[in-house]
Each structure stands twice: as C-alpha cells, then as structure tokens.
Amino acid sequence: MLPVPYERVLTELRAFMPEARLITDPLRTLAYGTDGSFYRLIPKIVAIVESEEEVVGLLRVTRAHQAPVTFRAAGTSLSGQAVSDSVLVLLGDHWRGCAISADAATVTLQPGVIGAEANRKLAPLGRKIGPDPASIATAKIGGIAANNASGMCCGTAQNSYRTLSSMRLVLTDGTALDTGDAVSRAAFWRSHKSLLDGLNELGARTRADEALAGRIRDKFRIKNTTGYSLNALVDYEDPVDILQHLLIGSEGTLGFISTITLNTVPEHAHKASALLFFPDIAEACRAVALLKATPVSAVELMDRASLRSIEDKPGMPAQIKGFGPDVACLLVETRAESVAALDSQLAAIAAVLATTVTIGDGAFTTDAKACEGFWKIRKGLFPAVGAIRELGTTVIIEDVAFPLERLAEATVELQALFVKHAYHEAIIFGHALEGNLHFVFTQAFDTDAEIDRYRQFMDDVCTMVVKGYDGSLKAEHGTGRNMAPFVEMEWGPQAYGLMKEIKALFDPEGLLNPGVILNGDPEAHLKNLKPMPPAHPLVDTCIECGFCEPTCPSHKMTLSPRQRIVGWREISRLTRDGADPARLEALSQAYDYQGIDTCAACGLCSTACPVGIETGLLVKALRGQKRGAVAQKAGDFVADHMGGVLGMARTGLRLADLARRVVGPDAVSAAARTLTAGHLPGLPRNMPKPVGFTPLPGHVSLPDAPAVVYIPSCVSRTMGPAAEDPEQTPLPEKVEALMRKAGFRVIYPEELSSQCCGMSLESKGLAAQADAKADAMLAALAKASNNGALPIVMDTSPCAFRLKKRLTEGGLKILDIAEFLHVHALPRLDIVKSAEPVVLHLTCSTRRMGLDATLTAIAKTCATQVVVPEDVGCCGFAGDKGFSTPELNAHALRHLKKDVPAGAKSGYSTSRTCEIGLSDHAGLPYRSIVYLVDACSRPKTAVPATTRTPEAAF
Numbered sequence: 001m002l003p004v005p006y007e008r009v010l011t012e013l014r015a016f017m018p019e020a021r022l023i024t025d026p027l028r029t030l031a032y033g034t035d036g037s038f039y040r041l042i043p044k045i046v047a048i049v050e051s052e053e054e055v056v057g058l059l060r061v062t063r064a065h066q067a068p069v070t071f072r073a074a075g076t077s078l079s080g081q082a083v084s085d086s087v088l089v090l091l092g093d094h095w096r097g098c099a100i101s102a103d104a105a106t107v108t109l110q111p112g113v114i115g116a117e118a119n120r121k122l123a124p125l126g127r128k129i130g131p132d133p134a135s136i137a138t139a140k141i142g143g144i145a146a147n148n149a150s151g152m153c154c155g156t157a158q159n160s161y162r163t164l165s166s167m168r169l170v171l172t173d174g175t176a177l178d179t180g181d182a183v184s185r186a187a188f189w190r191s192h193k194s195l196l197d198g199l200n201e202l203g204a205r206t207r208a209d210e211a212l213a214g215r216i217r218d219k220f221r222i223k224n225t226t227g228y229s230l231n232a233l234v235d236y237e238d239p240v241d242i243l244q245h246l247l248i249g250s251e252g253t254l255g256f257i258s259t260i261t262l263n264t265v266p267e268h269a270h271k272a273s274a275l276l277f278f279p280d281i282a283e284a285c286r287a288v289a290l291l292k293a294t295p296v297s298a299v300e301l302m303d304r305a306s307l308r309s310i311e312d313k314p315g316m317p318a319q320i321k322g323f324g325p326d327v328a329c330l331l332v333e334t335r336a337e338s339v340a341a342l343d344s345q346l347a348a349i350a351a352v353l354a355t356t357v358t359i360g361d362g363a364f365t366t367d368a369k370a371c372e373g374f375w376k377i378r379k380g381l382f383p384a385v386g387a388i389r390e391l392g393t394t395v396i397i398e399d400v401a402f403p404l405e406r407l408a409e410a411t412v413e414l415q416a417l418f419v420k421h422a423y424h425e426a427i428i429f430g431h432a433l434e435g436n437l438h439f440v441f442t443q444a445f446d447t448d449a450e451i452d453r454y455r456q457f458m459d460d461v462c463t464m465v466v467k468g469y470d471g472s473l474k475a476e477h478g479t480g481r482n483m484a485p486f487v488e489m490e491w492g493p494q495a496y497g498l499m500k501e502i503k504a505l506f507d508p509e510g511l512l513n514p515g516v517i518l519n520g521d522p523e524a525h526l527k528n529l530k531p532m533p534p535a536h537p538l539v540d541t542c543i544e545c546g547f548c549e550p551t552c553p554s555h556k557m558t559l560s561p562r563q564r565i566v567g568w569r570e571i572s573r574l575t576r577d578g579a580d581p582a583r584l585e586a587l588s589q590a591y592d593y594q595g596i597d598t599c600a601a602c603g604l605c606s607t608a609c610p611v612g613i614e615t616g617l618l619v620k621a622l623r624g625q626k627r628g629a630v631a632q633k634a635g636d637f638v639a640d641h642m643g644g645v646l647g648m649a650r651t652g653l654r655l656a657d658l659a660r661r662v663v664g665p666d667a668v669s670a671a672a673r674t675l676t677a678g679h680l681p682g683l684p685r686n687m688p689k690p691v692g693f694t695p696l697p698g699h700v701s702l703p704d705a706p707a708v709v710y711i712p713s714c715v716s717r718t719m720g721p722a723a724e725d726p727e728q729t730p731l732p733e734k735v736e737a738l739m740r741k742a743g744f745r746v747i748y749p750e751e752l753s754s755q756c757c758g759m760s761l762e763s764k765g766l767a768a769q770a771d772a773k774a775d776a777m778l779a780a781l782a783k784a785s786n787n788g789a790l791p792i793v794m795d796t797s798p799c800a801f802r803l804k805k806r807l808t809e810g811g812l813k814i815l816d817i818a819e820f821l822h823v824h825a826l827p828r829l830d831i832v833k834s835a836e837p838v839v840l841h842l843t844c845s846t847r848r849m850g851l852d853a854t855l856t857a858i859a860k861t862c863a864t865q866v867v868v869p870e871d872v873g874c875c876g877f878a879g880d881k882g883f884s885t886p887e888l889n890a891h892a893l894r895h896l897k898k899d900v901p902a903g904a905k906s907g908y909s910t911s912r913t914c915e916i917g918l919s920d921h922a923g924l925p926y927r928s929i930v931y932l933v934d935a936c937s938r939p940k941t942a943v944p945a946t947t948r949t950p951e952a953a954f
Contacts, residue, residue: 005065006044009087012061013047021048021092026583027590030570031563033088035072036545038394038443039080039481040530043070043088048556050092052258056174059256062087063172063511070513071252073111073143076135076546078397079480081147081251081516083528089256091142093556093894097259100125106165108261111142114550119267120870127264130158133476134379137608138547145260147478148225148249152375153298153333155434156223158265159476161231161248168259169247172507179244180261188240198505199239199246202498206233212494219491223401223436223475225249227487227517228499246502251478252513254506268335270342271297273371275317276330276353276362281415284328285408287356288432291332292404294352295345300331300378301432303415309388309427310381315373319360327359330432331378333371334364342366380610381429382440387541387611389425389442391534395543397440398482400465401475404435410469414439417464421457436475445529455526462486481528484519535572538618539565541611548605548615553876553892558594561605561615567595568618596622598888600878601763602844624765635766639773643754646718653690656683657723684882686919688912691720691730705745708820709785710735711777713796714756715912722916725925731912735795735817738934742828747790749780757799757806763879774806781812788812793820795928797910798879801845817910818846818855821933826861829937837865838932839900839907841918844874846910858929859908862936867904871895877917886917893921900924908932 002010002024013022023029023046033043049055062069070084073091095112104125109118115136119128131144132151139149145167150159166180175191178184189196207213213234220231232245247254278284281303291299304327311320334349336342346364365371382397389395402410411428414437418426426441444450465471466489473490474483488496503510503518515524534540548561559567571591574584601616624631638645693712712732720730729737739746749755755777758770781792788811794800800816807814815823840859842852859866876882876892900907900922907926909915915926 002044005067006087009061009065009067010045012064013045013058016057017047017049017054021050022046023048025590026586027567027594028559028563030587031559031566032090033083034530034544034563034566035075035077035080035082036543037078037080037083037480037482038396038445038530039083039528041083041085041528043084043086045087046090047087048090048092050094052168052170052176055089055170055256055258056176058087058089059170059172060174063174063509066509066511068511068514070516071142071146071256073140073146074114074135074138074546074549075143076139077143077147077480078477079474079482080528081478081480081513082143084513091140095142104264106261107264108259109141110259111140111145111257113141115139115141115144117870122264123267126267126269128267129262130154130163130265131160134382135545135547138545138550141260142257145248145257146251148229148476149478150223150431150434150476152300152378152431154265155431156220160260160262161229161245163263163265164245164248165261165263167244167247167257167261169244170256170258172255172509172512176258177240177243178259179240185240195505196239196243198501199242202501202505203233203237203239203242206230206498207237215492215495219472222403222472223431223434224472225476225478226472226474226483226490227479227496228254228502230491230495230498233498246506249478251480251516253503253517254512266337268337270336270339270366271333271368271371272342272346272364272366273331273333273374274362274364275374276332276358277320277323277360278328278330279324279357279359280326281328281411282408283357284330285411285432287330287353288407289404290352290356291330291349292433294349295334295336296332296349296433297335298331298333298431299433301411301428301430301437302329302331302378302381303411303428304328305425305427306381306429310377313377315370316377317361323360331374332364333375376610378429381427382438382543382545382610387543387613389541390444391540392446392532393442393444394530394532395440395442397438397477398461399430399436399438399475399477400461401437401472402435402465402469403471404433406469407432407435407437410464410471411437413464413468414461417457417460420460421453423457431476434475435471445531451526451529455523458482458486458525462489466490479517481515481519482525484515484517485522485524487518531569531573533569533573533576535565535569536618536621538621539568539613539615542609542613545610547610548608548613551604551608551873553600553602553874553878554598554888557888557891558598561609561613564595564599564615564619565613567591568622592626595619596626598885600844600874600876600881600888600892602874602878603848604844604874607848620762620765620767622765623763624767627765631764632766632769635761635764635769639758639761639769642714642756642773646714646753649718650690650692653688653719656687657689661723684886684916684920686722686724686916686925688719688722688916691716691718691732693717693730693732703745705743707745707747707790708739708824709747709749709781709790709792710739711749711755711781711792711794712752713794713799713912714760715799716795717752719912719916721927722919722925725919725927727925727927727931729931731795731928731930734928734930734934735793738825738930738937739793741934741937741939742825743939744824747784749777749784751780755780757794757802759798759802760879762802771806774803778803778807778812781814785812791815791820791824793817795910795930796912797843797845797849797851801849804849816846816849816851817928817930818851818858821858821929822854825933826858826937828940829933830940831861831933831936832938833861834863834932834936836863836906837867837901837904838863839904839922839924839926840866840868840929841872841875841907841909841914841926842868843909843911843914847873855910855929858933862932865901867899867901869896869899871899875914875917877914879913882913882917889917890921893917896921897923906932 068086430437606614758773762770918926
C-alpha cells in the first residue's frame with residue numbers, strides 16, 4: 001500500500017499513462033531501482049515514460065503533490081545519482097531517435113540512445129561523439145550528458161560540455177525549451193524571464209570577480225564533475241547558453257534533457273595500440289608527461305594490482321605474471337587519417353619512449369582484434385575487481401584528478417592511504433593524460449567498524465586530493481551522493497554558494513533528485529548503503545553494473561540479468577534471515593514469472609559482462625529446483641525415450657497442420673490455449689509442418705569423395721518448413737544435397753532417431769539428463785568420425801554450441817553449419833549472387849561461438865544486399881518459450897519489422913525454432929542459411945546425383 005500522497009500521484013498519472021508503465025510491485029521497484037552504485041533506495045513508483053509530453057505531465061503531477069523525481073537512463077551511474085525512494089522515471093522504447101546532419105558535423109540524439117549505437121551510426125561517415133566512457137556500450141546519451149561523462153580519449157576537450165551544440169530540455173514546472181530553436185528561445189524569455197535574468201546576473205557577477213572566475217577556469221583545466229558546471233558562468237554570456245551548459249553534468253537535479261545535439265569529432269580509421277611496462281609507477285607517470293606532447297589519443301595507466309587482476313585474461317601477455325611488485329603499465333593508442341600518418345606518429349612516439357625506462361616486450365600493433373582485446377580488458381577492470389571480492393562486500397570506485405605534473409607523487413600517496421586503511425586489494429588505473437585516476441577497493445558495510453574505516457579513508461582521500469594537490473574529487477563519474485558532502489570542501493564557500501543559487505533558480509522546491517550534488521548532511525555518503533549478500537555461486541561476483549542489459553531479450557519487459565540477480569539476492573537474504581515473510585512471499589511469487597519463466601537463458605549477457613557471468617545458468621538451476629522430483633523423473637523418461645518423444649511431437653505437428661487447413665490458424669491457437677489451460681497461450685502462425693528424415697535404400701555412395709559426418713539436430717528432424725513457406729524441402733535433405741553438391745560423402749551416426757544434444761532438457765534445469773544425452777551423442781559421433789578423423793557438422797547453432805561446450809577431449813572436430821559452409825563448402829562451389837535483399841539473424845549461439853562475422857560473410861557471398869537488423873539480438877524464442885511465453889518472443893523482436901528492406905522475400909538463420917518466431921514477426925519466411933547457399937550455388941565439378949548414403953542408420 002502506497003503512502004497517501006503517492007496514491008494520489010499514481011491515480012493522476014494513470015490519467016495519461018498506461019497501467020503497465022506505472023510500476024509499484026515490490027520485485028520490480030527493487031530491481032528497477034538498482035543502479036551501478038553502492039547505494040540502495042527503493043522507489044515508491046517507477047514510471048516508464050515514452051514521450052516528452054508524458055515527462056511534462058509527470059512533472060506537473062509530482063510537483064503538485066511535492067513528490068521528488070529522479071530520472072534514470074541506463075543506470076550505470078557509480079555515485080548514487082540514479083536511485084530514489086520516491087518517483088523513479090525510466091526511459092521507454094521511444095527515446096532512441098538519432099539524426100545526423102548532412103555533413104555529419106553534428107548529431108541529434110534522444111536520451112535513450114546508447115552511446116555505442118550513436119557511434120555505430122556515425123562510423124561510416126568517419127565521425128563519432130566526443131564522450132567515450134568505459135560503459136559506452138551500455139550507457140545512454142541522457143546519462144552521458146547528465147554526468148558529463150568523458151572517458152579514455154575525449155579528455156576535457158571533447159566531453160559533452162565542450163561538444164554541446166544545443167538541447168531540448170524540460171524544467172521542473174513542465175516547461176520545455178529548445179535552445180536550438182529561435183521561436184522556442186523567444187517564448188522561453190517571455191515565460192521564464194526571471195530565471196534567465198537570474199542566470200544573467202550570476203554570470204555577470206562571477207565574471208566580474210577575477211579571483212573567482214580564475215579559480216573556476218583553473219578547476220576545469222583538469223577533469224572535474226564535482227558540483228555544477230560553474231564554467232558555464234564564465235564561458236558564456238547569453239543566459240540560454242549558460243542554462244543549457246549548466247544542464248550538462250547536473251545529474252538530473254536541474255531538469256530533463258529530452259534531446260541533445262552534439263558536435264561530432266573525427267573517428268580515424270587507422271589505429272595502433274601498445275601495452276608498455278615500466279619498473280614502477282613513477283617512471284610510468286614520467287612517461288605520461290612526455291607522451292602528452294606527442295600525437296597519442298589515449299594513455300591509460302594501470303598499477304601492479306590492476307595488472308594482477310587481469311593477468312589471466314585472454315590476450316594478456318604471459319610476461320605480466322613474472323613482473324615484480326612495483327611494475328606499472330601504460331596502454332597507449334594513437335590514431336591517424338592514413339597509414340603514412342600513423343607510421344609518422346608511431347615514429348614520434350617511439351622517439352619519446354626511447355628516453356624512458358621500459359621493461360619486458362611492448363610494441364605497438366595495428367591488429368584490430370588485439371587492440372580491441374586490450375581495450376576491452378581495460379574497460380572491464382572495475383567489474384573484474386568486483387568479481388574477486390569477498391562475499392558480502394561491495395566494490396567501490398572513486399575517480400579523482402590531479403595536475404599532470406604531480407600525478408606520480410599523488411599516485412604514490414594514494415597507494416600509501418590504501419596501506420594505512422588496510423585496503424590491500426585496491427587497484428589504481430585511469431586516464432593518465434588527464435591526470436585522472438580511478439581507484440577501486442572492496443568494502444563491507446555490515447559493522448560500525450567497517451563503516452568507520454570507510455569514513456576515515458574517504459576523509460583522508462578528500463583531504464589529500466583537495467588540500468595536497470588542489471585536484472578534483474570527482475573527475476568524470478559525477479558527484480552523486482558519495483561526494484556530495486565534500487563539494488564545498490573542494491570548491492570553497494563562495495563557489496558553493498553559487499551552486500546553491502543555481503539550484504534555487506531551477507528547482508526552488510528541491511524536487512529534482514534531492515540529495516544529489518548538494519547535500520547538507522555531512523554523513524550522506526554513509527547512509528542508504530546497498531547490501532551485497534551471497535545469493536548463488538553462479539552470480540555472487542556480480543557488482544550490478546548493468547553492462548549486460550542491452551543484450552537481454554526480456555530487458556524492459558520483465559527483468560534484465562542485473563535485475564534478476566538483484567531480486568534473487570533479496571529473496572536469498574530474506575530466506576536466510578527469516579525476516580519479513582510477507583515480503584518474501586510477494587517477491588518469490590513475482591520472481592517465478594518475472595525472473596524465471598521469462599528468461600531466455602540465451603547467455604548473451606555473459607558476452608557483455610566483463611567477468612563472464614551467465615545469469616541464464618542461475619535461472620536454469622532455479623528451474624531445476626522449482627520443478628522438483630516429478631520433473632526429474634519426467635526428464636529421465638524423455639532422455640530414455642527420445643525417439644518416441646520426437647515421434648509424439650511429429651504427431652502433434654501433424655494434427656496441428658491438419659487443423660490449420662480445416663479450421664484455420666486462429667482457431668487452432670484458441671484450441672491450444674483451451675486444451676492446455678493457458679499453458680500454451682497460442683501457436684505461431686508459421687508453425688512448422690512435421691518432418692521425418694528416413695533414408696531411402698539403394699542409393700550410390702561416393703567412395704572416393706572426402707567424408708563428413710552430418711548430425712541433424714532433433715529439431716531439424718522433427719520440424720519442417722511452415723505450410724506457407726515456398727521452400728518445402730526439409731533441412732536435413734537440403735543439407736545432405738548441398739554437401740553432395742560440394743563433393744562430400746555424407747556419413748550419419750548410429751541410432752540417429754534417438755540422438756539429442758540435451759539442449760531442451762538443459763533449458764528446463766534438467767542438467768544431469770541433458771549432459772547424459774550430450775555424452776551419448778558425442779560417443780556416437782566419435783564412432784562415426786573414427787575418433788575425430790572426420791569433421792562433424794551440426795546444422796543447428798544452439799546444438800553445435802552445446803556440444804562444443806560439453807566436449808571434454810580434443811579429438812572430435814565439431815563444426816557449426818556456418819563453419820562448414822564457410823571453410824569447406826563454399827570453396828568447392830560456384831556462386832551466383834542473388835539480387836534479392838535478404839535479412840540475416842545471428843543467433844545467440846552464433847554470437848557466442850564468435851561466428852557472427854562468418855555467417856554474415858556467407859550471406860554476403862550469396863546476396864548483393866544483406867541486412868542484419870540492428871535492434872535484434874536474442875530473438876527470445878528460446879527453444880520452446882516461443883510457444884509457452886510468446887510475449888518474450890514478441891518483445892525481443894518488437895523492432896524487427898522496421899529493418900526488413902523493401903523487396904526482401906526471405907530471412908535466414910541457423911536455428912529452426914528461432915526461425916519460427918522470426919517469420920511471424922518479420923512477415924516473411926525465415927529458414928536456414930543452407931537454403932540460400934544451395935539456391936545460389938553450382939558444383940565446381942560433376943558430382944553423381946545421389947541423395948543418401950548407405951552409412952545412414954536410424
């Protein structure tokens with residue numbers, strides 16, 4: 001039950017927002033209210049807005065009831081600026097607009113655009129946005145601008161403040177202003193003259209005070225996000241310009257940015273990176289000072305503790321493990337317009353480095369994959385430390401900045417503070433060119449003594465940074481809650497007074513994100529600390545950073561991987577403590593659907609997680625627990641009678657197809673819903689027809705041809721094309737025919753009718769039965785391939801991936817169908833490209849096997865136009881989820897149809913179940929990539945027209 005004012009707020013919001021986007025249940029308010037920081041506040045209401053009009057309406061309602069409001073973009077914030085115990089406002093799907101100017105000099109973005117997506121759109125034009133935070137693959141433009149996030153390359157010259165052209169914003173009273181539109185500016189002058197006059201007076205007063213103006217300019221010569229962007233008062237005279245630049249870095253405390261236009265910066269195509277090692281931090285920092293004058297784009301510093309946390313990561317040089325305790329590293333990158341320019345720059349950098357003392361082997365490389373690996377590891381340093389923390393502790397990251405010439409001594413002094421306060425696991429890394437250091441440490445908040453240790457440490461850090469070096473307490477992560485008590489300490493009372501005046505002008509009632517940036521409580525950073533209790537070994541290393549969220553098909557429908565972990569942590573804590581049984585019951589009941597039933601368990605979250613956490617493994621384990629002993633016995637039966645179970649599935653498909661032809665697909669769906677008591681809400685319109693793959697006797701083999709073992713998946717052997725698909729040849733027949741066309745002799749394993757990799761059992765949490773089936777299949781494949789002498793081809797990517805993961809000995813060569821086509825088949829075929837555009841779906845397993853580029857290359861070999869929809873990751877069909885939970889499939893593919901090109905008649909993929917849902921939501925049939933290759937290919941040499949081999953056995 002909500003407190004009375006919030007009940008009124010909710011009632012009034014319902015007048016113009018649908019109930020589905022007004023969230024008050026205990027699970028989602030907890031899960032949606034969690035950000036990447038170490039603070040925990042649970043909102044009363046979570047409102048998901050889809051338009052500026054809804055933001056305006058919401059602000060007017062909340063203001064009328066004096067209900068504070070916090071805006072959230074991606075929730076990767078690290079300083080507590082995106083949590084609230086009042087009304088939390090999240091961005092829905094309709095904030096992803098991106099418009100690039102004709103010359104690509106500017107880009108206009110809505111706040112829901114992920115930074116990396118903006119760069120992907122700009123990349124073909126040789127441009128990018130200036131800010132480049134480590135979280136750019138997850139962070140959204142709204143948060144990047146509201147925090148004035150910078151990053152590795154942008155420094156102080158290319159952050160949101162410096163690259164801002166114009167913005168459209170909404171103030172706390174619901175008034176909208178478009179600073180790039182003369183009509184809007186004129187109207188705003190009429191309606192908000194007092195605000196603009198106040199800003200005008202503040203700016204004039206500040207500029208007239210030479211000491212204060214000089215102090216502000218000096219503070220922003222290095223990275224600084226402590227407090228408000230006071231440089232706006234000295235950099236600009238027009239009060240509208242002052243206003244919009246104050247919004248940058250204001251962390252949602254002054255207004256809502258609904259659109260922003262940024263000046264783009266060059267994205268040079270030619271790059272080189274190097275990991276350089278130095279005997280100690282002092283020599284590394286001396287090298288940084290020398291490199292400042294060279295054409296480097298980024299110089300990232302990593303201390304010995306940082307290197308130790310990542311030395312086992314793929315791509316890291318083995319020599320790191322042998323280095324001494326004081327070694328430091330610089331990750332250096334340089335970028336140029338041409339190869340010649342890059343070579344010239346590398347020569348200049350090498351000349352400078354020759355005057356420094358380096359150790360080990362360190363050289364620049366232009367290999368894109370190697371460079372990407374270096375930077376991916378650097379970006380994952382923060383979560384990597386969180387992954388090795390003690391259970392029950394929280395990982396904390398702070399970022400400070402020092403004058404570059406004093407970086408070495410400041411770093412050494414910071415390391416001494418770690419020792420003084422017993423933070424022996426702490427690491428230091430950062431954007432060394434800007435004197436910007438991040439330091440990461442782990443902290444328990446479960447005792448007064450631990451909280452006091454943290455208090456004393458932060459007091460010492462702040463004193464050292466401000467009084468010892470006149471540095472920035474927050475260089476780029478924003479003030480938030482954890483540095484709000486120290487803003488006045490850094491800036492002094494006069495500048496701090498300006499900030500209070502700014503807040504009063506914009507938000508006199510203090511309703512926008514209260515407690516953030518300006519906070520009169522000297523202990524605010526010690527309150528509302530987020531617990532991180534153990535929940536399950538599979539996910540205990542999660543620090544709730546949110547990097548996983550863009551990959552998840554159920555994100556924004558129910559829960560994301562981060563949110564599933566948050567919910568399960570709370571359920572585990574309540575279960576363990578025996579406290580609040582009513583809340584435990586409510587969370588548990590909601591979690592069955594929100595957390596377990598709607599998880600696709602696709603594993604894509606692990607590809608975005610810096611420490612590889614696969615939340616789907618937790619969900620599968622919970623499914624196994626939830627289903628209990630009866631399900632285990634059922635799993636045993638299915639595993640032992642797979643051939644019969646598949647036969648029953650074919651019978652069901654046959655009956656469904658008959659009913660479809662007699663009464664129509666809608667009536668069949670209604671009947672399925674009734675007969676299963678709602679367990680099957682309906683059936684896809686592109687329901688497959690049954691298929692039985694039985695070899696015909698008497699066909700001639702190809703004794704002299706190279707042999708390949710082909711293992712059709714149980715899905716391929718059961719589910720044929722949909723009735724409306726113009727292509728009616730079952731996949732196994734098509735694969736075999738293509739293999740023969742390419743001149744291969746096809747061999748099948750024994751007892752094929754009962755073979756299964758166990759994927760369907762694993763997804764239901766029946767791990768033992770799933771592994772038994774996979775092992776039996778691998779044994780049959782070992783025999784058929786003469787213990788790996790022959791390659792083995794699987795026609796369905798999820799099954800190929802599962803077999804590869806289960807394979808414990810290296811003898812068998814299991815190929816996904818994409819690998820076989822690309823490496824073995826295409827070189828033996830002549831291809832005539834199709835003029836028809838095709839749509840390509842990269843399955844989760846394809847991506848996880850690293851075959852997305854391979855599959856794309858196959859499609860581009862066969863078609864002149866290949867479209868991979870940019871907003872589709874996992875399709876959400878998830879084996880049988882497309883039948884039992886079709887809303888997940890619909891949500892995951894909600895953006896698919898807009899990317900289907902005109903004239904496209906077919907889509908292609910490598911998973912039959914995925915293709916069912918894709919066909920439904922794209923409006924055109926999807927089928928295996930094998931069909932495209934077969935249609936476009938001709939044999940290079942004459943091959944006997946045979947279709948089966950006597951080796952096939954069932």
